[in-house]
Amino acid sequence: MARYGGVGGVGGVGGVGGVGGVGGVGGVGSTGLGDFLGAGAVGPYDPLTAIGLQTTAEGIAHVAGSGDAPQPTHLPANSKKNMKRSADWVRASLYLTDFIKDLDISVSGDDTTLGFETSTLVKITRPTEALMAAQAKWVRDYADLRADRGAEIQSQLGFPTEYFAMILALHPAQSRHTLELITATQVLSAHVAMMVKHALAIRRPDQVDTRILPMIATPGHGAFPSAHATEAHSVLTVLLALMEAWASHADNDDRGKLLRKLAERITVNRTVAGVHYPMDSWAGAALGQAIGGAILGRCGVAHTAKQITYAPTDTDFFGDELDRLIKGETVAADYGITVGAAVQSTQSDVFTWLWDKAAKESHTHSDPGS
Amino acid sequence: MRRRIDQYTGPYERWVYGDDLGRPFSFPAIRDRTSSYFTALMDSDTKLPDVSKLIYRAEAGAPIERIALRYPPLWNDGNALKVRPFCFFDPDDIEDPALTDLQVLLAELLELFDQFLQANDPDALRKRPRYRVNFPINPASWTKDYDAKRDVAGYTARTTPPKAIIGVIDDGIPFANRTYLDTAGKTRISHCWLQSARSPGAGTVPFGREYSNGQIDDLIADHGGDEDTLYRMSGAVDAALPELGTYIARGTTHGAHVLSLAAGASLAGVEEPDQDDIGIIAVQLPNTIAWDTSGFGKEMYMLSAIHYIFERAKRIADAAGVDEIPVVINFSYGWSGGRHDGKSEMDAAIQELLEERRKLAPTYLVMPAGNTYDDKLHAQLDEASFTDDSVSIGWKVQPDDRTSSYLEVWLPEELDVEDYSFEVTPPRGVSLDTVPSLALRGDPHFPRGDERNFADLRVGGAAIGQISVDRNRGSRWRAMLALAPTLPLDVDLPGFQRRWASSGQWTVTLRRSPTAARLPDGANINIWVQRDDDPSELKTGGKQSYLEELDRVATNDPSLPRYLHPLGTVRGFGSLNGVANAALTTRVAGYTQCTGSPAAYSSAGGLRNGSTGPEPWGSAVDVCAVSDRSPNRPGSLGQGVRSGSRSLLVGTSGASPQVARKMVRALADGKDAFAGLEPQTYTSGNPLEDAHKQARLGSFKAAPLWAGG
Secondary structure (H helix, E strand, C coil), rough: CCCCCCCCCHHHHHHCCCCCCCCHHHHCCCCHHHHHHHCCCCCCHHHHHHHHHHHHHHHHHHCCCCCCCCCEEEECCCCHHHHHHHCHHHHHHHHHHHHHHEEEEEEEEEEEEEECCCEEEEECCCCCHHHHHHHHHHHHHHHHHHHHHHHHHHHHHCCCCCHHHHHHHHHHHHHHHHHHHHHHHHHHHHHHHHHHHHCCCCCCHHHCCCCHHCCCCCCCCCCCCCCCCCCHHHHHHHHHHHHHHHHCCCHHHHHHHHHHHHHHHHHHHHHHHHHHHHHHHHHHHHHHHHHHHHHHHHHHCCCCCCEEECCCCCCCCCHHHHHHHHCCCCCCCCCCEEEECCCCCCHHHHHHHHHHHCCCCCCCCCCCCC | CCCCCCCCCCCHHHHHHHHCCCHHHHHHHHHHCCCCCEEEEEEECCCCCCCCCCCEECCCCCCCCCCEEEEECHHHHHHHCCCCEEEEHHHHHHHHHCCCCEEEEEEHHHHHHHHHHHHCCCEEEEECCCCEEEEEECCEEECECCCCCCCCCCCCCCCCCEEEEEEEECCCCCCHHHHHHCCCCCEEEEEEEEECCCEEECCCCCEEEEEHHHHHHHHHHHHHCCHHHHHHHHHCCCCCCCEEEEEEHHHCCCCHHHHHHHHCCCCCCCCCCCCEEEEEEECCCCCCCCCCCCCCCCHHHHHHHHHHHHHHHHHHHHHCCCCCEEEEECCCCCCCCCCCCCCHHHHHHHHHHHHHHCCCEEEEEEEEECCCCCCCCEEEEHHHHCCEEEEEEEEEEEECCCEEEEEEEECCCCCCCCEEEEEEEEECCCCCCCCCCEEECCCCCCCCCEEEEEEEEEEEEEEEEEEEEEEEECCEEEEEECCCCEEEEEECCCCCCCCCCEEEHHHHEEEEECCCCCCCCCCCEEEECCCCCCCCCCCCCCCCCEECCCCCCCCCCCCCCCCCCCCCEECCCCCCCCCCCCCCCEEEEEEEECCEEECCCCEEEEECCCCCEEEECCCCCCCCEEECCCCCCCEEEECCCCCEEEEEEECCCCCHHHHHHHHHHHHHHHHHHHHHCCCCCCCCCCCCHHHHHHHHHEEEECCCCCCCC
16 A cells, blocks of 8 residues: 555655655555665666667667676675665665664563664563453444544554654655664564564454454554554654754754644554554553663664563553653653663664664754765 | 333423434434433522532432432523523442343432422422433443542633633634734633533533633643644544544534634734734534434533633632623534524523623623524424324435434414314334324323323334423424434444334324414424534534425425525524524524625524514524625635634634634623624615515624635
């Protein structure tokens, strides 16, 4: 399914460089290379052009003579200097593999632990069947907002990059690496979320309670944790750090509040749609901020992301309460969240290259993305 | 045989509270009997008993031994008023809920109440009250430690008291919206009562929760950056309370729209003076109000809201050292049934309250005309309508209607109904166990309350409807038909029998003997079908039924502005809001901004077929205001729940607060309340057109709040 609205304008997200149709391709599910799939590639030639090119080659090649080819100079081996030469999807492969190689998932009883390098990102306890039934009530209650949120929900089936772009005034012409950083973060997060979903294997709410009657197709993977929550909160974590590095908006504080509110809203919209329990949002948001921290570590950037242990309880989801918990503040209710040590990760060339480019895309930079 | 002292049951009470009648199809609070706290109106000139002697005791062994009473904040302590709201319950039942038959419990409680009224007032038998029992109160909303006279927690008198106060009664009140801040950044909302919120424990309201200006300012200071959090932390969102729910989580609500038009900052760059001199008092009604659009069961909440606004305004005046402050209340709500003669309980209550308070300060209640002009919910019969001493009309009841449907036939007050009877014929192919027919006279089995009689419509023994005749408030006869939903519902109640009324055309007939009295000159029989829709999308499953002439000759198609005489029997003239008929109520119709024409749906005052042309009858539209910006840009423009968001609302509910806004501005400026409205007369040269427009748009017009059209 094509991405609604994103194909033209922010379709450039995937299509960095404006390769036609990439935005559309990117919307195929939210896995694989996501918006990167095929991005930056020239694409297959149409048959007429393919034949035309060959006919031309045969007609003109003779003027270049028949001697030996000259010796080339080498590209630098294993160097981030080659990043810029690579098609977007190639860089995407590099980001993905650079991150995933250090992940480790382990399951012990009802607990799933996601490790990164030598530390932990999250430890999540599998919800009981009774909790799933109880949480279905929240999903039914949230259906009241379907009329309000329909357009958002439909346009956020894929990655909701346009919504982040709206707050930070991003445009492909001046923000191409920022958009690439967002997309890379989303793609990584989606992959990691699938690993955790697979381990925890929780039925979607509409399999528990037929009265939920979702307004969109229920995705073909488990409910817990929510990948939308994971992606939105990893992007939130990365963008808050990037905004700080930019230091170019006089209203950074307000933009930060809007980003937090947006991440919460994207997350809750999935409950409104009828495909996620609130506990999926807690698990996803916790996981997302941890992934965001690990990505920032890869970029060589300081961050405040925390390792989180989540033992789900029957509560609604509130993004601002998670923020407070991560900041070490006290909250009113027991949400089942325990905040641990800081997320640790080591710097890598590919992420550092991307971060350095994005960091130069501030709104006050004289040569954005240089 | 169960003991049942039917002193209170009007036709709605009997149907809605009847286990084997309409209760299974009613709002969850009634259907599931989740509460023992009841609300009611007392309609009598007997003195209100002293609430400090809260609990009355009957002799030991009586079916109900104790009853406890509670009054909401009453303006002027309810003195000089006849219709007053109160709450009642059986303390023993709270501790140990035993009876599940609501009809029996209510009847016995009210019987006990009557006994004590008589013990206190030797003249009580003559003054014997009529009761209207309303929706019960969720126990979670019941204030444990209630004191109506206590200071309102956190209330802060402003250094400059308001010159006028706007009161707004509605649903979904966004009390933290920044559009209600004064120029110093403090809220103009001095008091806000959420009637169905969870009780915080102690309070100055009998149920629900009150927020004072100080508390609202604190909430904004604590959470103002995130209004979702604010409403959650303040208890304005509570999924566990069906009467409150998560309604305020929506982008906009009816109440958000209406409040913003009545009292919010100006829109679309229109220059207005700041509103620091106009205070705001708001009341949020329970969602049950919108659940049952028929008009049943809400009066106590509505009347309590008006009293509350007046009572809090008095406190503000006292703090400011003045007697009373001018008040304009906007109440964008209504129903289509009722007497439409200003003598219903609510109209009488509104009239006497406005009369009393106007002795002290300018006081207005502004209400919408209604949105049912086109809906075929009203018909008018006259003497010429009778053929062979009978007259019938069709009632089309739709399939897939999951709520009860109601039709009311009101006979002229001056008609002697001796030898008149009321009959009902089901749709073709449906047979009832017995042919339902009632003479218009009371059954002696009901010695108390209004003269009345009932008969059930049964199919295979199961009740699928009820017909009734009652002399409403002792003065005017009404014949009525109530029908169950038109599709089978599985209801989780013990002993529930699946039953449903047939959809299709029902026929109601008035029949009389050849010697029965004729309708007096200029007197009419008026018929109204109750609203049965879902205006706030609360998923009630209501489907609107409508009237149809059996012998359809050339009738006036109300959707076209054709000026015909005579008018058809089923007509939009007379579709006026059934609760806006007090003489002192200000009724607001809707017009289309760019054309000046009445909005197609905007309900109108009554027109009867006179010998030479249409003659107005009953209450009339007073003012009109914009309810649509143009035929293809429907709705008035207001503000949504969250600060800075926008809202569109189609209907006269959006017109009414624009008028209230201009009236309260004029009063704050020391002018006549109507000074900000433009007088209008109709001089098209076509007397029919002029009469129609007068009935639809009234004698004043409110200029749009927005530029352009």
